[in-house]
Amino acid sequence: MELSVKILRYNPEKDSKPYFQEYKVPGVAEDWRLLDVLHEIKWKLDGTLTFRRSCAHGVCGSDGIRVNGKNRLACSILLKDLNYKKTIIIEPLPAMPIIKDLVVDMTSFFQKYEVIKPYLITKTPPPPDAERFQSNEDAEKLFESAKCILCGCCTTSCPSTWTNDNYIGPAALLKTYRFVFDTRDEAPDERLDIIDNPDGIWRCHTIFNCIETCPKEINITWHISQLKTRLATREF
């Protein structure tokens, strides 16, 4: 089977702006991942094509790209789940600066992530003879939010991000949930103060693009709604 793909190319040393290049990839099967197609192009057809990937199994989250208008992980999507009889359109993640071809600058994404202090904050000393205790029930409340692999698909799929550079984004808010609702964490108010801001949680307009795109199928908006309720009912 021959597959037709259109890829947005940009080389900062040669091009003034990105342009689409079409490739005809022979010998493709419908159980291929999209990443295999990108490999086939890079290894056999055009070595100048640039994209990120590390683990290639949906764990590292480095190959987030936009396929047929929607953000996805190239390694987690099979051709049979796409409309492969037609040309597949591949672009870099939207609203991010393009460094080269499908590689975007994720600096701002990780800066926003660091803002909410994504680490356990404790003020009391740990028990002398054991770890900090957490019940199974309390741990289960965090499981879904802890599945995030920081691929950036959600934050770059959000219309609030497209219009406002400063919006903290769903990925950082999901991580806020992960620590605010962690029973061992002792600084939930510190984090809530950070996101209680017009460019923080309140710029989430429940558009649900983040849920649609999340390769780990995390219901991000539900987690954000829990934070909104917590903020709105907070006692001082």
Added chain:
Amino acid sequence: MAEKINPKIKTFDQKEWVKTNLSYKKDSGSWAWILHRISGVALIAYLFLHIWSISPLVQGKAAFEQKMATYSSTLFSFVEWFLFAFVLFHALNGVRIIIVDWADGAKYHKQLYLYTWVIGILLFLAMGLIMFSHIF
């Protein structure tokens, strides 16, 4: 919050939010958001029209009734019927957003969107029946 990237690296800035909004694949949540904005703006426009159309009140009863006569045509009733559609969508979707933010609505947001349309269309047709029953 977010600082600019290293200026030494030449990048292409993809800051075209209108284009991105138009080209990104839309699901029910996106459509609900877009229609909520459109109906909201339409209702503000209607509010101004409403103030303008009742303004002849200050010129007395005759001027007001002359103005009202232009609004009592069947065509205008039809326009009013669609105004009701905007009110309906904005109100029902508003309830949907409250359920999403305050209850666990995010877990069944697609069903809620569907209910918004089903209830909306039923009420829209019912209103049509009330408004135009004297004609048919």
